[in-house]
Amino acid sequence: MAQTFQEISPSDFFYRNRDIAGFTNPARAIYSAIRELVENSLDAAENIGVAPDIYIRLKFLGEAGREAQVYQLRVQDNGSGIPARHIPSAFGQVLFGSKYKLKQARGTFGLGGTMAILYGQITTHQPALVISSTGSSRIYMYRLMIDIQRNKPLILDRKILLNKEQWRGTIVEFSLEGDYFRAMSKIVEYLKQTALVNPYANLTFVDPRGRLYKFTRVTTRMPTPPKETLPHPYGVDVEIFQRLIQVTPTRNMIDFLRTHFHRVGETTARKFLEFSKIPPSKNPRKLTHQEIVHLVRMMKRFKDFLPPDASCLSPLGKDLLKAGILKELEPEFVAVCQRRPSTYAGHPFIVEVAIAYGGKIPRKGDFTIYRFANRIPLLYDEASDVSVKVIRSMNWRRYKVTPDMPIAILIHICSTKVPYKTVGKEFIADRPEVRREVLNGIREAARHLQRFLTKREHVNRERKRLSIFAKYLPKIAQFSTQLAGKSQPPNVEILLRSVRKFELEN
Amino acid sequence: MSWKTKSSIAEKRKAVLESLEKFGSSLYEQMARGVFPSIEMPSRSIDNIYYHPELRQYVLGEKRVRRTARNIRHIRPFTQLVWAAFFSHELTSQRKTSTLRDVYYSAQAYEMSFKDQQESNAIITDLETVLGWSREDFNIFPEERSAIFGDLTIEYTVPGYEGRTLNLTSHPDGVMIGPALTSAEFVKTSADKVIAIEKGGLFTRFIEERVHERFNALLVLTAGQAPRATRHFIHRLNKELGLPVYIFTDGDPWGMHIAMVIISGSANAAHVRELTTPDAKWSGVWATDIVKYKLPTDPLSDIDFKRLRELQRDPRYKDELWQREIKTFMKIGRKAEQEAFSRYGLTFIVDEYLPAKLEEA
Numbered sequence: 113m114a115q116t117f118q119e120i121s122p123s124d125f126f127y128r129n130r131d132i133a134g135f136t137n138p139a140r141a142i143y144s145a146i147r148e149l150v151e152n153s154l155d156a157a158e159n160i161g162v163a164p165d166i167y168i169r170l171k172f173l174g175e176a177g178r179e180a181q182v183y184q185l186r187v188q189d190n191g192s193g194i195p196a197r198h199i200p201s202a203f204g205q206v207l208f209g210s211k212y213k214l215k216q217a218r219g220t221f222g223l224g225g226t227m228a229i230l231y232g233q234i235t236t237h238q239p240a241l242v243i244s245s246t247g248s249s250r251i252y253m254y255r256l257m258i259d260i261q262r263n264k265p266l267i268l269d270r271k272i273l274l275n276k277e278q279w280r281g282t283i284v285e286f287s288l289e290g291d292y293f294r295a296m297s298k299i300v301e302y303l304k305q306t307a308l309v310n311p312y313a314n315l316t317f318v319d320p321r322g323r324l325y326k327f328t329r330v331t332t333r334m335p336t337p338p339k340e341t342l343p344h345p346y347g348v349d350v351e352i353f354q355r356l357i358q359v360t361p362t363r364n365m366i367d368f369l370r371t372h373f374h375r376v377g378e379t380t381a382r383k384f385l386e387f388s389k390i391p392p393s394k395n396p397r398k399l400t401h402q403e404i405v406h407l408v409r410m411m412k413r414f415k416d417f418l419p420p421d422a423s424c425l426s427p428l429g430k431d432l433l434k435a436g437i438l439k440e441l442e443p444e445f446v447a448v449c450q451r452r453p454s455t456y457a458g459h460p461f462i463v464e465v466a467i468a469y470g471g472k473i474p475r476k477g478d479f480t481i482y483r484f485a486n487r488i489p490l491l492y493d494e495a496s497d498v499s500v501k502v503i504r505s506m507n508w509r510r511y512k513v514t515p516d517m518p519i520a521i522l523i524h525i526c527s528t529k530v531p532y533k534t535v536g537k538e539f540i541a542d543r544p545e546v547r548r549e550v551l552n553g554i555r556e557a558a559r560h561l562q563r564f565l566t567k568r569e570h571v572n573r574e575r576k577r578l579s580i581f582a583k584y585l586p587k588i589a590q591f592s593t594q595l596a597g598k599s600q601p602p603n604v605e606i607l608l609r610s611v612r613k614f615e616l617e618n
Numbered sequence: 619m620s621w622k623t624k625s626s627i628a629e630k631r632k633a634v635l636e637s638l639e640k641f642g643s644s645l646y647e648q649m650a651r652g653v654f655p656s657i658e659m660p661s662r663s664i665d666n667i668y669y670h671p672e673l674r675q676y677v678l679g680e681k682r683v684r685r686t687a688r689n690i691r692h693i694r695p696f697t698q699l700v701w702a703a704f705f706s707h708e709l710t711s712q713r714k715t716s717t718l719r720d721v722y723y724s725a726q727a728y729e730m731s732f733k734d735q736q737e738s739n740a741i742i743t744d745l746e747t748v749l750g751w752s753r754e755d756f757n758i759f760p761e762e763r764s765a766i767f768g769d770l771t772i773e774y775t776v777p778g779y780e781g782r783t784l785n786l787t788s789h790p791d792g793v794m795i796g797p798a799l800t801s802a803e804f805v806k807t808s809a810d811k812v813i814a815i816e817k818g819g820l821f822t823r824f825i826e827e828r829v830h831e832r833f834n835a836l837l838v839l840t841a842g843q844a845p846r847a848t849r850h851f852i853h854r855l856n857k858e859l860g861l862p863v864y865i866f867t868d869g870d871p872w873g874m875h876i877a878m879v880i881i882s883g884s885a886n887a888a889h890v891r892e893l894t895t896p897d898a899k900w901s902g903v904w905a906t907d908i909v910k911y912k913l914p915t916d917p918l919s920d921i922d923f924k925r926l927r928e929l930q931r932d933p934r935y936k937d938e939l940w941q942r943e944i945k946t947f948m949k950i951g952r953k954a955e956q957e958a959f960s961r962y963g964l965t966f967i968v969d970e971y972l973p974a975k976l977e978e979a
């Protein structure tokens with residue numbers, strides 16, 4: 113029997129494996145679609161240093177079988193816009209994107225937004241509409257579909273409009289099947305948490321019932337944008353190495369290493385080549401496959417590479433984190449902590465932690481945990497996340513904390529390569545380097561919380577103590593005055609003042 | 619602290635008022651000087667209660683405790699104590715009486731509420747300890763009432779009755795030993811002894827059988843464990859009138875102890891004097907009487923045995939008579955009520971038993 117071999121395109125591959133990209137079922141699909149488009153919009157605004165203004169509308173179009181309905185999703189932003197020639201590929205081709213360079217971003221593979229459109233096309237057979245302008249004199253409007261087999265955009269219609277108002281941004285609109293009512297609470301929660309870690313963004317959502325959800329920015333200050341960076345030797349694999357060799361203009365190993373790797377200078381390059389016994393004068397294009405494999409292996413073993421610097425990262429920072437929490441959670445107290453940059457496998461990362469207490473934080477018998485990676489909320493698979501494991505393993509009584517207290521713990525990890533356990537971008541893998549930073553961050557914030565709780569307890573106890581004296585001393589004075597047959601009770605104010613241990617605020 | 623043994627009721631009242639006022643003044647002065655008021659009193663903790671063989675009662679030792687309003691844990695009971703002093707002063711000066719239960723409720727009118735009756739009782743006990751008077755001196759009486767019958771003429775000192783006299787044979791049920799009687803002066807009596815009886819039934823029988831006349835006695839009904847007012851009253855009959863006291867109880871460890879508390883007092887009242895009558899005699903029903911008179915009996919229960927073993931070690935019971943009776947009880951393993959004599963006819967106890975026992979004493 114003859115076997116048939118067939119090559120499938122990346123679009124085809126992702127279509128067949130849509131589970132791994134978060135399109136498992138109608139409810140999850142609609143959540144993922146909104147999420148991918150919103151994250152693209154946030155990236156697009158932040159890239160040009162503009163505080164994001166994002167408008168999301170989900171419209172009910174009709175029923176589609178027992179479990180799902182057809183919706184139209186429209187997301188509009190004030191971001192960079194997309195140059196006209198890239199628009200079809202950006203949305204009509206899987207694995208096409210502008211975020212392959214090494215710096216912190218929400219999207220990574222050129223996958224998310226396109227996957228959403230692909231899913232929409234598969235479920236409704238309708239084209240997607242993309243309108244975008246970079247702020248030039250024109251606005252481009254495309255109606256397109258994806259040729260799944262060939263992983264290529266099919267342009268159905270293209271219009272150019274005059275941009276009199278100098279509008280800049282992108283509108284993406286397409287229809288898809290989904291189950292909004294099962295996804296509703298997750299979507300709202302997603303937007304709320306997104307507003308929390310992006311306190312400089314305006315998010316507006318009009319849902320199929322016509323309800324308006326509005327998350328308003330509290331600041332226009334934005335975190336310092338990340339700088340692009342070269343790959344660090346510790347984080348390089350054979351694939352990346354080979355790609356670099358193909359494009360390099362350099363003609364010897366010293367230059368090659370200095371030009372293409374992060375924090376490798378002349379001295380380090382020489383020492384490394386000596387360590388791996390490759391002649392410095394060797395032309396990198398002449399490296400054999402064995403030599404490449406050897407070099408990559410040596411790179412992981414060589415101890416003297418400088419650690420990656422963190423300028424490619426863009427943590428939120430203590431002030432913004434605090435502002436976001438105060439705005440969305442309205443706690444009585446919040447402790448925030450930013451860890452120093454660290455690395456795992458050559459990838460720099462920074463952990464930020466906050467613990468919020470009281471106020472509108474619910475008491476539910478357990479901590480409320482908020483997890484974020486590169487300013488994206490992670491809402492699924494909480495139990496598998498490293499942060500949750502760390503929180504569960506800690507001895508909270510040391511910090512005077514019990515689970516029945518109204519406490520929210522927030523963990524933000526940012527990295528050029530977030531150590532997700534799955535493609536679904538839902539939880540962070542348990543890597544020792546990451547675990548340590550998370551643990552230390554939570555400990556630091558917990559110590560702040562403990563100080564706050566102790567102080568509050570002191571103040572409460574002191575208040576209670578004083579109120580007891582204030583209640584009884586005048587009575588003692590009154591009764592003994594009557595017993596002694598005096599007309600004026602003694603002044604107990606001096607006594608009351610003397611029992612005050614410290615001045616109470618307000 | 620000196621223990622007062624005055625008997626003149628009016629004089630005593632004056633002294634009580636003075637000591638309450640002095641107490642108030644001392645607190646007032648301390649506060650006027652800008653210091654937290656504090657007081658000192660004998661400790662009532664177990665390790666400071668001793669049996670005094672000469673006084674033949676429990677007394678407090680040398681240990682003293684200091685209570686200060688500076689201490690957050692003291693200030694509430696401290697205030698309650700001052701209030702209790704104030705309230706007692708009101709009662710005493712206005713010649714009103716009150717009960718422990720009243721005290722508990724009255725406090726609420728002054729926004730001084732007590733957690734429960736136990737707490738307010740404890741504060742009154744504190745006041746007794748601090749001032750060295752017993753609560754009856756502050757016109758605070760217990761709920762339970764017992765009674766007396768016999769030829770004793772008293773003169774009331776309570777408002778509205780001052781100077782009025784009463785002979786305690788005037789009512790065939792006896793006269794209640796309440797606040798008015800407790801504060802009355804003794805005028806005259808023809809009696810030469812006091813017979814205290816545990817149970818109401820027998821008390822009535824004795825009156826019907828004219829025991830008071832035939833034996834020249836004042837009859838006191840203790841109604842179970844004698845209230846403090848009654849113990850004090852018996853003490854006065856013994857001290858002021860020089861009358862010997864005989865006590866008749868059920869023939870069991872509990873009856874025995876009713877007699878003992880009249881004789882030697884209780885540990886709870888170690889801070890007060892004038893409640894005991896050390897020379898009083900327990901006249902029955904003894905364990906040996908049970909044997910001798912072949913009385914109908916019930917078996918001793920486990921609790922009875924346990925109580926007997928406790929009493930055996932009690933310093934108040936060290937005398938030969940008590941030890942003998944305890945041993946006999948344990949040996950025969952039986953007990954008998956006073957009413958058991960009825961098997962020999964209703965008057966046997968008065969005609970035969972009582973004369974024999976009074977003889978014996």
Ligand SMILES: Nc1ncnc2c1ncn2[C@@H]1O[C@H](COP(=O)(O)OP(=O)(O)O)[C@@H](O)[C@H]1O
Pocket residue numbers: 148152153156189191192193194202203208209210211218219220221222223224225226227281282
């Ligand atoms: N709203 C937008 N504004 C500007 N550029 C966008 C927008 N959405 C998508 N893009 C561009 O399209 C590319 C592909 O997007 P996507 O498929 O979501 O992949 P990814 O976000 O992982 O790169 C992005 O890399 C970006 O360059």
Ligand SMILES: [Mg+2]
Pocket residue numbers: 148151152218219220223224225
């Ligand atoms: Mg994306």
